[in-house]
Amino acid sequence: MRDKKITEEFYIHLLGFRPMGSGNYPEYLMVEKDQVELHFFLFPELNPLENYGQVYIRTSDIKGLYREFLDRKVPIHPNGPLQAKPWGQMEFSVLDPDHNLLTFGQAV
Known part of the structure; x- marks a missing residue:
């Protein structure tokens, strides 16, 4: 993920995942929906088109x-x-x- 807030907005508010205890880690995000966990790490240099x-x-x-x-x-x-x-x-x-x-x- 390039931006944690944008990723949270997409997965939590748009797709309906729920946050999983990653609030204390600004460079890491964990979300869950229907027994599926996704983990993200901060990568600000990521080029989405690549x-x-x-x-x-x-x-x-x-x-x-x-x-x-x-x-x-x-x-x-x-x-x-x-x-x-x-x-x-x-x-x-x-x-x-x-x-x-x-x-x-x-x-x-």
Whole structure:
């Protein structure tokens, strides 16, 4: 993450994650949602356009999560709307403010 406050705003207020005890560490952030933990470290020199960070998060309710994100006005990646993939997963993707790619999936 380049900026902890921006990352907190995105994950906590937009995606609905909750903070996890990282308040005392200004260069570290931990968030949790539905038994998924994500950890971030401060990297102010990160160029988002050159960032290739990505995470695949499995869920048991992909359609519900997608609806929740649409209701929260989460910007879905233009190439990543909810769709069935040839490899047997239903998936959608989101880019965070630092261009970390988050792909959410469920086996179909």
